Amino acid sequence: MEIFNPSHAIIYRITPIMMSELSIDSLAIEDEEDDNNLADINFEIMQSDSKYITEDKMNDFFDSKDIASLNFLHINCRSLKKNFGPVTNLFNFLSTPLSAIMVTETWLSESLQDVFNIQGYHFFSKPRCNKSGGGVGIYVNASFECTTRLDLCYMNESIESIFIECRHPGKQPIVIGSIYRPPNTDVAVFNSDLLSILNIIHNGYRNNLVIIAGDFNLNLLNSNSHAATAEFVNNMLSYNFISAINKPTRITEQSATLIDKIFVNSVKYDYSSAIVYSDISDHLPIALHLKRCVYNVMYKASKKEYLTKRFFDAKSIENFNCQLAATNWNDLDASLSNANTTYAYDYFADVYKSIFNKHFPENNIKLTNRMTPRHPWMTKGLMKSCIKKSKLYRKFCNKRTPVNKQKYTNYRKYLKRLLDKAEQNYYHDKFKTNSGNIKETWKLLGSIFGKNIHNDTITCFNVNGVNIDNKQEIVDKFNDYLFPLVVV
Secondary structure (H helix, E strand, O other), X not given: OEEEEOOOOEEEEEEEOOHHHOOHHHHOOOOHHHHHHOOOEEEOOOOOOOEEEEHHHHHHHHOOOOOOOEEEEEXXXXXXXXXXXXXXXXXXXXXXXXXXXXEEOOOOOOOOOOOOOOOOEEEEEEOOOOOOOOOEEEEEEOOOEEEEOHHHOEEOOXXXXXXXXXXXXXXXXXXEEEEEOOOOOOXXXXXXXXXXXXXXXXXXXXXXXXXXXXXXXXXXHHOOOOHHHHHHHHHHHHOOOEEOXXXXXXXXXXXXXXXXXXXXXXXXXXXEEEEEEOOOOOOOOEEEEEOOOOOOOOOOOOOOOEEEEOOOOHHHHHHHHHHHHHOOOHHHHHHHHOOOHHHHHHHHHHXXXXXXXXXXXXXXXXXXXXXOOOOOOOOHHHHHHHHHHHHHHHHHHHOOOHHHHHHHHHHHHHHHHHHHHHHHHHHHHHHHHOOOXXXXXXXXXXXXXXXXXXXXXXXXXEEOOEEEOOHHHHHHHHHHHHHHHHHO
């Protein structure tokens, strides 16, 4: 099939492998080094070939040391509420935040879309109204100033989309989009709405970087035999969007299809793409790493190479207690006798701190990037177990035998119980420690549920028909109302 690009008058030839040529045998791989032979679709204009990676290889793929890069991830999560834990667990393997994470099939309602926040990101969501399922969203790195492009946001039977314009001061904006096409809907209507979106982008951002990711439910491996899919590819290419993903993203026991995609509108960036062996849903997450980027100071200020830590071993504790017991506190007693409490406090704090730092000094621990847990309850042992599960899942995807499936599913269930128990124990201990401390308890609750980025502070109250905006007067009126209730 030949596709004509009117803007550059170049003929692109797409030669995908037919789905009829794919079989379980052709997808089976014994050697780990051959993961990326899983299947192929040859785009001659492609700069690089997508590769399959396990979760523990994501940090290497995104090249966290390269602060001049942009990194994107798309996840079809099939219920963010159900799979929020597995989604955030995926970040355990990342040492720096990504530029953006596009999510599809969030299955959120309007009342829940502000609940699932991730530290270091702003979450923008477009859920379905009065209907379950579907929904799209984007987690954008908090270093960006963001604006929702409402003219590019759709929510109808054929297409669901959300687009965010992201910028740094003095830099050209980039546009990030997340699209979901519900299955078994009219592809012609979808293509028509998509063309409207592409036309707006072309008129307003033809010289800007635009990233579009999503679950399109159109198998690119069938583009030479399915007219609607061919039209979809033709539309994207005619507006200079090329797919960075060229291998199956949804692998079941019966089939392997390429329906999740990341499109880039520029070939001037040196990029690489990957498909991650992660079982968040039946769709594999897809990743894009742009090696050349105009935002070359994005993470420089926040990058940490070392973690400070104190070690409290039995010997150090014993020595600390001994020196503390042998300390001469005569000056402290004299100060208290003279009612000089300020000096007594400072003296005690200085002596205690000096002894404490002597026996429990701060040590700089170099961050290993790959094996540094991002959740406080995630141990290195659990992270190793996550890696093992990812490799078992890879083995099942490569060679889908009943034995491999059984090994993977059994280990997944076992690991899920361990992860749930570790998280429960951590928060149980934290709540117990903070029992009676309301401030710390609320902080802990905030860390669990995330902090709402929207400013919904009420600045005006109506009392007996009169609007009050003075803060002190609002407090007084609340006290006047609540005090009688407390007394009763």
